[in-house]
Amino acid sequence: MFRIAICDDETAVCGEMERFILRYAKKTGKEMDVQVFYSGEELFRVMKEEDPTCSIDLVFLDIELNRLDGIDVGKKIREELKNEWIQIVYISGRDRYAMQLFQNRPLQFLLKPLEKRDIITVIEKAMELSETQSKYFEFRIGRDYYKVLLSEIVYFEGNGKKIYLHTKRDTYEFYESMTLLEERFEKNGYLKIHKSFLVNDQYIKEYHPQSVTLLSGKDLPISQPQRKRIHEILRERMF
Amino acid sequence: MNVQETLLYLAADLFSIYVVYRFYSLFFEHSRCKKCILILGFLIYFLIDNVGFLCFQRPMINLVTNLMSLFALTFLYQGNLRLRILTAVLIYAVLMICDAIAYRILILMEGKDDIVGGMAANGLLMLIIEVIFEKYMNFRTGKMVTMMEFLYIITVPCISIFIVGVILNMAISTELIALATIGILIINIVMFFLLNHISGAYKELYEMALCKQQWEALSNQLSLQRDSEEKAAALRHDMRNHLLMLKRLADLKKYDELDQYFKEMENAAGTITYYVNSGNTVIDGILNWKLREAAQCGAEPTYTVRLPEKLNISDMDMNIILSNLLDNSIQALKESSGSKELAVSMIYERNILRIEIKNTYEGKVVSHHGKLITTKHSRIGHGIGLQSVEQVVQKYMGNIDLEYDGKRFCVTILLYLS
Numbered sequence: 001m002f003r004i005a006i007c008d009d010e011t012a013v014c015g016e017m018e019r020f021i022l023r024y025a026k027k028t029g030k031e032m033d034v035q036v037f038y039s040g041e042e043l044f045r046v047m048k049e050e051d052p053t054c055s056i057d058l059v060f061l062d063i064e065l066n067r068l069d070g071i072d073v074g075k076k077i078r079e080e081l082k083n084e085w086i087q088i089v090y091i092s093g094r095d096r097y098a099m100q101l102f103q104n105r106p107l108q109f110l111l112k113p114l115e116k117r118d119i120i121t122v123i124e125k126a127m128e129l130s131e132t133q134s135k136y137f138e139f140r141i142g143r144d145y146y147k148v149l150l151s152e153i154v155y156f157e158g159n160g161k162k163i164y165l166h167t168k169r170d171t172y173e174f175y176e177s178m179t180l181l182e183e184r185f186e187k188n189g190y191l192k193i194h195k196s197f198l199v200n201d202q203y204i205k206e207y208h209p210q211s212v213t214l215l216s217g218k219d220l221p222i223s224q225p226q227r228k229r230i231h232e233i234l235r236e237r238m239f
Numbered sequence: 240m241n242v243q244e245t246l247l248y249l250a251a252d253l254f255s256i257y258v259v260y261r262f263y264s265l266f267f268e269h270s271r272c273k274k275c276i277l278i279l280g281f282l283i284y285f286l287i288d289n290v291g292f293l294c295f296q297r298p299m300i301n302l303v304t305n306l307m308s309l310f311a312l313t314f315l316y317q318g319n320l321r322l323r324i325l326t327a328v329l330i331y332a333v334l335m336i337c338d339a340i341a342y343r344i345l346i347l348m349e350g351k352d353d354i355v356g357g358m359a360a361n362g363l364l365m366l367i368i369e370v371i372f373e374k375y376m377n378f379r380t381g382k383m384v385t386m387m388e389f390l391y392i393i394t395v396p397c398i399s400i401f402i403v404g405v406i407l408n409m410a411i412s413t414e415l416i417a418l419a420t421i422g423i424l425i426i427n428i429v430m431f432f433l434l435n436h437i438s439g440a441y442k443e444l445y446e447m448a449l450c451k452q453q454w455e456a457l458s459n460q461l462s463l464q465r466d467s468e469e470k471a472a473a474l475r476h477d478m479r480n481h482l483l484m485l486k487r488l489a490d491l492k493k494y495d496e497l498d499q500y501f502k503e504m505e506n507a508a509g510t511i512t513y514y515v516n517s518g519n520t521v522i523d524g525i526l527n528w529k530l531r532e533a534a535q536c537g538a539e540p541t542y543t544v545r546l547p548e549k550l551n552i553s554d555m556d557m558n559i560i561l562s563n564l565l566d567n568s569i570q571a572l573k574e575s576s577g578s579k580e581l582a583v584s585m586i587y588e589r590n591i592l593r594i595e596i597k598n599t600y601e602g603k604v605v606s607h608h609g610k611l612i613t614t615k616h617s618r619i620g621h622g623i624g625l626q627s628v629e630q631v632v633q634k635y636m637g638n639i640d641l642e643y644d645g646k647r648f649c650v651t652i653l654l655y656l657s
Contacts, residue, residue: 099547102589109545206590209636209655213590231638234591235651 002030002127003055007037007073008062008091013112014038017060017119024120030127040068044076047083056086058126063092063101074104084168085151087126103215105202129189139165141174148172150188154214156181156198168216193230194223207234244355249289251358256285258365259309259330265372266326267316280315284308306331321389332396336424337364339403343417368428395430399423445627453521453558459531460524474504514540517585518548521557526583529565536572538579538598545586551656552592556631563628564596564650571600571648580647590656592635597649 004021006014014036025032035056037043047056063070070090077083088106090097097109107129108122136147148167157164158178165172182192189201193212197220206213211221222230260281270277287308288301309330313323341360345353406419474481481504488497515526522544530540550557565583572579582597632639637654 097545097547099549111545204589206657207655208590208657231653235593235638235640235653 002032002123002130003035003057004032004123005035005037005043005056005059007040007043007059007065007070009038009064009066010062011038013062017114020116020119021123024123032123040065040070040073044068044073044081047077048081057130058087058089058107058123060089060091061106063090063097064094071098071101071104074101074106078104085130085149087129089122089126102205105215137165139172139174139176141172146172146174151200151202153200154203154216155200155220156185158196158198191230191233193226194221197221247355248358251355251362252289253285254362255334255358255365256281256288258362258369259284259334261366261369261373262330262333263312263316263326265369266322266329267313267318269317270315271317272315277315280312284312302331305334325389325393328393328400329396332400332427333365333368335400336403336420336427337361337368339407339420340364340417340424343413343420346413347417368424371428372431392430392434395427399427449555449558449562452562453525453554456524456528456558456562457520459528460520463527514542515544517544517546519546519550519557521554522546522550522561522585525558525561525565526585529561529569530581530583533565533569533572533579533581536569536579538572538581540581540583542582543584543586545588546592547587550587550592552635552654556634559627559631560594560652563625564594564652567625568596568598568648571598575599575601577601587656592652592654592656594652594654595649597647599646600643600648 006017008014008017018034018036021032021034035046037046040061043059043061061070061073065073068076070092074088074090077086077088084105088104090101090106090109091112091114092109093112101109107126108118110118110122135150137150137153138145138147140146148165152167154166154168156178157166158181161175161177163174163176163178163181165174178195178198182190182198185198186192191199191201191204191212193199199212199214199220203215204212205215205217208219209222210227211219213219260277287304306327310323310327313326318326338357338361341364342357345356345360349356403420403423406416409416481500485497485500488494488500514530515523517523526542526544530542533540568581572581578599580597580599582595584593584595586593629639632652632654635654635656637652640651642649642651
């Protein structure tokens with residue numbers, strides 16, 4: 001069951017989107033559930049108090065809300081609720097935006113009036129990502145087994161066979177082959193930027209010709225042999 | 240010469256080679272190999288030069304080997320063939336002239352033949368000239384040298400070399416030889432200053448044409464905005480009457496007429512061909528203008544623009560890229576007879592600006608090694624426009640990719656903005 005939330009102060013927009021998504025769910029046979037919120041405060045309150053395990057997978061969040069605007073809501077979701085896995089799609093009636101919205105790692109940014117095609121693409125992408133994100137990465141340190149949510153991994157750092165797994169809060173040290181990790185993660189939105197660095201694309205704040213900057217502000221280098229490949233990937237991916 | 244003199248001579252020569260190396264940096268912006276290989280190359284040149292002199296002592300052979308070595312050295316740098324020939328000939332001319340002057344002046348001053356002193360003075364003189372060039376000229380603006388310019392530039396040093404050769408072989412006093420070669424040196428220097436001035440003027444002309452385009456685009460944008468404001472004002476003004484009418488129709492339950500009335504109101508307000516409104520005036524201006532032009536050619540342009548209000552790229556650079564590429568596209572659309580399509584996409588995400596322009600075309604694409612050469616009908620300059628696009632892309636350390644399949648032509652540019 002894929003849970004979608006729509007948060008927009010224009011009731012007409014919410015209504016139309018809800019109808020469209022439910023029709024789409026019926027047509028494709030996918031199980032989807034839609035919740036509607038007319039304010040950012042309401043969405044946040046429900047997420048915090050009534051749904052702490054956060055069953056919502058994707059939220060269409062209007063930027064121009066009445067009191068708490070979409071960017072603030074996104075920030076609160078990521079930082080106060082520490083929710084890294086919900087997908088945020090920002091929608092806006094003005095065709096320009098502020099750069100801060102990227103700090104909340106949105107999946108996409110769409111302009112109103114929303115094209116049906118874009119809604120479908122974004123839902124499908126979110127579903128694809130959710131598949132992988134509810135999964136865990138399991139590894140062993142000595143005799144202990146650990147598991148970390150895939151969506152919390154910022155990057156892998158390899159040094160010989162020793163791997164450092166960096167999440168937002170911790171770093172784990174274990175033994176694994178970097179190549180194996182690359183094979184597993186490259187299709188899941190991770191980028192191999194260097195023979196020692198495998199980065200979760202969702203945590204990249206900025207791309208530079210020879211490095212990437214993470215949301216935490218840290219810079220990781222893109223090695224010479226990877227540059228051309230990364231460039232190709234970026235070119236294709238930005239639609 | 241005894242051992243001591245030979246060593247001094249070689250040391251002085253090494254210094255001259257160093258000055259030659261500095262000359263190369265003036266002409267070429269990038270080298271194709273690491274610095275140590277460059278140094279190796281120049282050392283080899285040093286060896287060839289001196290081995291030639293010490294073994295053969297025949298001027299003609301020396302001239303040939305020297306020129307060839309200088310030319311070979313140019314391949315260690317990035318550039319085209321014309322630039323290479325130019326550099327080799329120019330540097331050789333300077334070398335030769337300075338050598339002639341320095342040597343003769345020294346004879347005049349010391350009253351005797353001083354090979355070592357001559358070499359040292361040669362090096363010094365060359366250094367002075369190189370520093371003058373460095374400070375007052377910017378050779379690299381002329382990186383793309385047209386054939387005509389190339390011929391102009393190369394004629395003077397070639398003939399100078401010839402004349403100096405003749406003078407050196409004439410049986411006249413040393414003072415006269417010195418003066419004559421100094422004169423030729425001055426001619427060469429003056430000519431370079433002149434050429435530099437001209438290529439600077441050329442560049443200014445191009446920039447003016449670019450500004451003019453930008454001005455036209457902005458002016459167009461302003462009139463679009465004024466248009467839309469007037470329509471909105473008219474609608475506002477009549478709003479009260481419209482509302483009364485609508486209420487009346489609703490009260491009388493005349494729903495069909497109500498529908499019709501709504502449609503008319505919509506039409507009144509919405510007939511502006513306002514394509515893009517990203518908040519970025521230059522981008523909006525140019526895109527709206529060019530998209531409308533494309534529409535007038537019979538194409539139905541589609542566009543996707545997702546940009547923040549402030550982009551870390553100068554208006555001028557944006558203008559260069561968009562104007563040149565869109566002019567190309569519109570030209571291709573005018574020349575194609577089948578279906579005309581134009582799709583523009585400008586998306587900014589995480590420090591990358593991606594610009595993609597797709598258009599249908601007919602005929603052959605003029606390109607070379609994956610780089611667009613020029614279209615004959617380029618509005619601004621001859622091929623300068625496209626070269627400027629490349630320069631802008633390089634400035635932001637980005638890439639241009641071209642793809643075409645006989646029907647559609649697609650340019651994708653990625654720029655890193657900070």
